[in-house]
Amino acid sequence: MDVSRTLFLQLPKEKTIDIEFDNVTYSVPEGRKGRKQIVKGVCGKFKAGELTAIMGPSGAGKTSLLNILTGFQTVGMHGVIKSTHDKEVRFGAQQYKKQSCYILQDDQLAPLFTVAEIMNMAADLKLGHGISSKRKCMLIDDILDTLGLSTAKDTRCQRLSGGQKKRLSIALELIDNPPIMFLDEPTTGLDSSSSAQCISMLKELARGGRTIICTIHQPSATLYEMFDHVYVMAEGKCIYQGASQNTVTYLSSIGFNCPQYHNPADYLLEVANGEYGNFTDFLAKAATENQWRTAVTSDKLENKINEKTENTVENAKTYQHTQPPSELFKFYILVKRSFLQMYRDWTISHLKILLHFLVGIVLGLNYYQSGNDGSKTISNVGFFIVSSVYLTYTSLMPAVLKFPSELAVLKKERFNNWYKLKTYYAAFLMSDVPMQIIFCMSYISTSYFLSDQPSESFRFFMVVGILILLSLTASSLGLVIGTLVNPINGTFFGAIITAVMLCFAGFLILFTHMSKPMYMMTYVSFLAYSYEGLVQAVYGFNRPSIPCPEEVEYCHLKVPELILRELGMTNNTYWTDVAFLFGNFLLLRIVAFCTLKRRLRTG
Numbered sequence: 033m034d035v036s037r038t039l040f041l042q043l044p045k046e047k048t049i050d051i052e053f054d055n056v057t058y059s060v061p062e063g064r065k066g067r068k069q070i071v072k073g074v075c076g077k078f079k080a081g082e083l084t085a086i087m088g089p090s091g092a093g094k095t096s097l098l099n100i101l102t103g104f105q106t107v108g109m110h111g112v113i114k115s116t117h118d119k120e121v122r123f124g125a126q127q128y129k130k131q132s133c134y135i136l137q138d139d140q141l142a143p144l145f146t147v148a149e150i151m152n153m154a155a156d157l158k159l160g161h162g163i164s165s166k167r168k169c170m171l172i173d174d175i176l177d178t179l180g181l182s183t184a185k186d187t188r189c190q191r192l193s194g195g196q197k198k199r200l201s202i203a204l205e206l207i208d209n210p211p212i213m214f215l216d217e218p219t220t221g222l223d224s225s226s227s228a229q230c231i232s233m234l235k236e237l238a239r240g241g242r243t244i245i246c247t248i249h250q251p252s253a254t255l256y257e258m259f260d261h262v263y264v265m266a267e268g269k270c271i272y273q274g275a276s277q278n279t280v281t282y283l284s285s286i287g288f289n290c291p292q293y294h295n296p297a298d299y300l301l302e303v304a305n306g307e308y309g310n311f312t313d314f315l316a317k318a319a320t321e322n323q324w325r326t327a328v329t330s331d332k333l334e335n336k337i338n339e340k341t342e343n344t345v346e347n348a349k350t351y352q353h354t355q356p357p358s359e360l361f362k363f364y365i366l367v368k369r370s371f372l373q374m375y376r377d378w379t380i381s382h383l384k385i386l387l388h389f390l391v392g393i394v395l396g397l398n399y400y401q402s403g404n405d406g407s408k409t410i411s412n413v414g415f416f417i418v419s420s421v422y423l424t425y426t427s428l429m430p431a432v433l434k435f436p437s438e439l440a441v442l443k444k445e446r447f448n449n450w451y452k453l454k455t456y457y458a459a460f461l462m463s464d465v466p467m468q469i470i471f472c473m474s475y476i477s478t479s480y481f482l483s484d485q486p487s488e489s490f491r492f493f494m495v496v497g498i499l500i501l502l503s504l505t506a507s508s509l510g511l512v513i514g515t516l517v518n519p520i521n522g523t524f525f526g527a528i529i530t531a532v533m534l535c536f537a538g539f540l541i542l543f544t545h546m547s548k549p550m551y552m553m554t555y556v557s558f559l560a561y562s563y564e565g566l567v568q569a570v571y572g573f574n575r576p577s578i579p580c581p582e583e584v585e586y587c588h589l590k591v592p593e594l595i596l597r598e599l600g601m602t603n604n605t606y607w608t609d610v611a612f613l614f615g616n617f618l619l620l621r622i623v624a625f626c627t628l629k630r631r632l633r634t635g
């Protein structure tokens with residue numbers, strides 16, 4: 033890696049940030065009234081220019097501490113966090129969060145985009161149009177070069193290796209050059225050489241002035257030595273903080289002699305695990321002495337920063353003139369991304385359109401010419417209810433799964449300040465609503481004509497209007513369910529709600545045959561409004577009598593007025609039905625936004 037040629041690698045000195053924390057505790061509710069203490073009053077200092085590892089046995093509280101320091105965890109903790117520029121940082125404070133990024137253990141990357149595309153989108157979302165496209169390309173090339181991803185530029189994320197995915201996750205966050213980087217187990221799932229590459233790359237980034245903190249499990253001796261500072265935890269307490277090279281000396285100073293040729297990291301973990309007896313409290317006390325940190329690194333860092341003032345100036349130029357993009361611009365990028373994603377995933381776009389079209393033909397043939405045949409009125413009314421139920425299921429079920437499948441990416445990108453939730457949500461609506469309209473049109477365009485419904489265009493558009501509003505309402509309900517419960521329960525609840533709504537739609541039992549209390553239930557069934565609206569659109573608005581075929585002796589339901597009377601729909605409520613469905617759609621989309629926000633907050 034040719035570090036000296038990179039534009040972004042160096043941070044201007046005034047941007048470097050140290051993090052200090054004091055007496056940080058974290059507890060979670062347990063049992064009826066009790067609380068379980070997970071992090072027990074830990075203190076420490078992580079310096080700019082150093083690569084820090086948080087280590088410890090499983091369940092020691094490493095991830096919990098990292099979540100507290102990043103602001104990912106926002107409830108249940110106490111203590112003080114200070115950074116160089118902010119005197120004291122409130123847990124999860126926005127300003128502090130804006131200066132840092134958190135790279136989670138699982139690489140949450142949209143699988144259908146190439147490395148170059150995903151980098152470009154991230155650059156647009158983070159840097160906006162304040163930076164020329166030439167500079168943006170240079171910056172992206174520079175980052176990809178440094179992280180060894182240039183050859184994978186045109187590879188889709190789903191085809192990247194584990195190590196490449198990890199490096200891409202880091203590359204994405206490097207675009208806006210945050211001074212603090214937190215990484216949760218960056219080497220998990222990587223082989224030894226990829227792990228060494230990853231840690232050495234993080235060390236170079238740290239040398240550029242960043243504060244880099246990562247959790248790590250059982251590193252090899254070589255890997256362990258690469259860390260400037262290690263922070264070891266056991267049972268929620270800190271049992272060592274200092275340079276990796278000082279571990280053996282420190283341990284022997286308190287009576288633990290690391291055998292020759294034994295990996296110091298392994299020995300430290302054995303001690304932390306209690307393999308030589310439970311000394312956690314004793315070690316925690318010993319770890320409060322701050323003499324094991326090696327100060328040489330900071331001198332080296334000074335020299336390194338001064339050596340590369342030229343680069344720093346270049347770097348500053350790239351970022352100083354960059355205003356964060358407006359939310360409107362981010363909205364535009366997110367809409368583009370949504371459409372591209374839909375286009376790439378043929379199962380959610382092309383296949384669905386084709387299936388709606390084919391189902392339209394099948395159902396149209398099933399109700400062939402029943403719309404203009406006075407002897408088939410009941411069947412034709414059945415066509416409306418079948419269409420309503422079909423569109424409800426096909427809109428509601430995918431919507432239940434929509435946010436759960438995107439939650440991890442959304443959580444990561446939102447936490448790392450790529451965009452605000454409302455911008456993401458507005459962009460989602462912007463791409464989702466037209467798709468729902470297209471699905472409805474592919475279904476109704478065939479079934480309406482095959483079933484020989486009235487040819488007046490106003491009736492066609494009235495039917496289309498009702499069906500579009502119905503599928504938008506159903507998908508909104510699906511979104512709400514998907515953000516409230518897990519996907520398995522969500523699909524179950526979705527199916528039950530639809531079945532109950534169908535019972536109160538007014539077809540399986542007519543409105544006029546329902547008891548008063550049961551009739552009240554029809555007010556909350558959007559299928560009732562859809563069914564009523566469709567019947568009114570087709571048989572209302574002064575439709576003349578429907579022809580009765582010659583071979584049929586008597587067509588009882590050929591007069592539309594009589595049909596409406598028999599179905600208990602003498603009052604024309606078409607526009608009320610439209611208003612209700614539209615109101616339901618709006619209300620449920622607002623509720624879905626609130627439940628999504630809550631879901632993101634509570635995990």
Ligand SMILES: Nc1ncnc2c1ncn2[C@@H]1O[C@H](COP(=O)(O)OP(=O)(O)OP(=O)(O)O)[C@@H](O)[C@H]1O
Nearest residue numbers: 060068070088089090091092093094095096097249
């Ligand atoms: N929300 C929670 N409710 C109950 N217990 C929790 C919660 N969060 C963490 N814990 C417990 O706190 C302890 C520390 O968890 P944490 O994930 O921080 O450990 P860790 O050191 O990162 O472990 P690992 O290396 O296995 O990931 C564990 O015993 C875990 O079960």
